[in-house]
Amino acid sequence: MQKPVCGSLDPSDWADFRAQSHQMLDDMLSYVENIRQRPVWQPIPAETRAHFQESLPYLAGSLGAAHERFMHDVLPYTVGNVHPCFMGWVHGGGTPVGMVAEMLAAGLNANLGGRDQMPVEVERQVVRWMRELFRFPDTASGIFVTGTSMANLMSLLVARTAVLGSAVRQTGVHGSAAQLVAYTSSAAHGCIAQAMDLSGLGTSALRRIPVNARHQIDIEALQAAIDADRQAGLRPFFVAGTAGTVDVGAVDDLSALANLAHCHGLWFHVDGAYGALGMLAPDVAPQLVGIERADSLAFDFHKWGQVPYDAGFLLVREAARHMDAFAAPAAYLRREARGLAGGSPWPCDFGPDLSRGFRALKTWFTIKVYGAEKLGKVISETCRLARYLAAQVEADPALELLAPVALNIVCFRYRCADSDNANREIVADLHESGIAVPSTTTVNGRLAIRVAIVNHRTGAQDIDTLLSAVRAIGATRCAASSLENQCPTL
Numbered sequence: 001m002q003k004p005v006c007g008s009l010d011p012s013d014w015a016d017f018r019a020q021s022h023q024m025l026d027d028m029l030s031y032v033e034n035i036r037q038r039p040v041w042q043p044i045p046a047e048t049r050a051h052f053q054e055s056l057p058y059l060a061g062s063l064g065a066a067h068e069r070f071m072h073d074v075l076p077y078t079v080g081n082v083h084p085c086f087m088g089w090v091h092g093g094g095t096p097v098g099m100v101a102e103m104l105a106a107g108l109n110a111n112l113g114g115r116d117q118m119p120v121e122v123e124r125q126v127v128r129w130m131r132e133l134f135r136f137p138d139t140a141s142g143i144f145v146t147g148t149s150m151a152n153l154m155s156l157l158v159a160r161t162a163v164l165g166s167a168v169r170q171t172g173v174h175g176s177a178a179q180l181v182a183y184t185s186s187a188a189h190g191c192i193a194q195a196m197d198l199s200g201l202g203t204s205a206l207r208r209i210p211v212n213a214r215h216q217i218d219i220e221a222l223q224a225a226i227d228a229d230r231q232a233g234l235r236p237f238f239v240a241g242t243a244g245t246v247d248v249g250a251v252d253d254l255s256a257l258a259n260l261a262h263c264h265g266l267w268f269h270v271d272g273a274y275g276a277l278g279m280l281a282p283d284v285a286p287q288l289v290g291i292e293r294a295d296s297l298a299f300d301f302h303k304w305g306q307v308p309y310d311a312g313f314l315l316v317r318e319a320a321r322h323m324d325a326f327a328a329p330a331a332y333l334r335r336e337a338r339g340l341a342g343g344s345p346w347p348c349d350f351g352p353d354l355s356r357g358f359r360a361l362k363t364w365f366t367i368k369v370y371g372a373e374k375l376g377k378v379i380s381e382t383c384r385l386a387r388y389l390a391a392q393v394e395a396d397p398a399l400e401l402l403a404p405v406a407l408n409i410v411c412f413r414y415r416c417a418d419s420d421n422a423n424r425e426i427v428a429d430l431h432e433s434g435i436a437v438p439s440t441t442t443v444n445g446r447l448a449i450r451v452a453i454v455n456h457r458t459g460a461q462d463i464d465t466l467l468s469a470v471r472a473i474g475a476t477r478c479a480a481s482s483l484e485n486q487c488p489t490l
């Protein structure tokens, strides 16, 4: 047996480490297995927070002690998105398969910036699968990133370079006479505007087009805005449609957007952060028709795809355009025809990251183990539950549906005199009760209880639990707020 190097960080007693590791794995499996026995969320006690304000530890501690601290102070106080009654924002539930795959990836400590290695081939396999799923051509490239916020930013940079030419990478956008203008809907995610900011194009060069009654971008208004900008001498170049808006889950008319973008020579991007993977579900896919015509598509495996955080993805129709925006020669990244420096192009040619983790592995495991059909069924089921919830809301005179349900998001309110405040309080009460976690948003100026069903563990009984809690809390809250309203306000 070879002795470890003195000073190495590997364990001196592997048997001991192995036992502790198995305990840690078992604890996490138990966490997932018994998640229903926990509150969805609970407030963090002050002393727990204080445990993480200690000074930098110089001396070694044991793995067992750190694990105990984790179990006691961290594990009980997360967002709760593993729990089936978590229905806030858009959070994926994760899976045990994804969890153990993460461990394998960490064990390899693979750096997927490039070079000739199988981990990069795993990522390329996922790229090929996504080409197939979204009916993109063989010329399409893809890359894992943190999330759709990053993927949207990258798509904007690819489009910018495509329209202005590679010289823009030296001159910057101000070196060009063309004043680029981009378009998206008023229901688009805030990261589109942020991408305009970060790319140097500026948020005032983003037109936020109004939406129709189904919360889809108004195609006529978009057409008019493009015409007006053209006439003003500006250069319309980019339109971002949304597949699954963050507020209500609306899907833009992607075919109409593709037509319009094509006819005006605009880059057609789709923010499909959570909705794009609806392609896996035969009953959802028809709503996404047109997505296959996108020049670029951003989405997350960590939402509807149930892959553990983080696993964002960018697919670009033409790999050459994609590389034009990011590839840069560097002596220390020289490519060779053979040896470990082979296998060009490398993932680092398709984005700003050089060191990159093995996000592809947990995604590959998730798709291999569950299969596209099963993952699609999970997506269909979340939509079915959303319709089930919406039907109950509509049948109850105490409740009001605030937006049409296209996918898996339901926005409603408890009817009450001081509606916005009452519904805000209802949601906060729900959070603190640990029973269920919806979030809030504003729909047509009114505060809505927003339920996004993303988790594969959520069932009809969880919707019932949520609804009866909303009714019970709503009745008390509303009675209280009408009493308060009787008091004179100063």
Ligand SMILES: *Cc1c(COP(=O)(O)O)cnc(C)c1O
Residues within 6 Å of the ligand: 090, 146, 147, 148, 149, 150, 189, 191, 242, 244, 245, 246, 271, 272, 273, 274, 300, 312
């Ligand atoms: C979640 C979401 C984003 C942001 O994606 P991240 O992965 O959180 O960066 C962008 N757009 C939409 C429509 C989303 O739902």
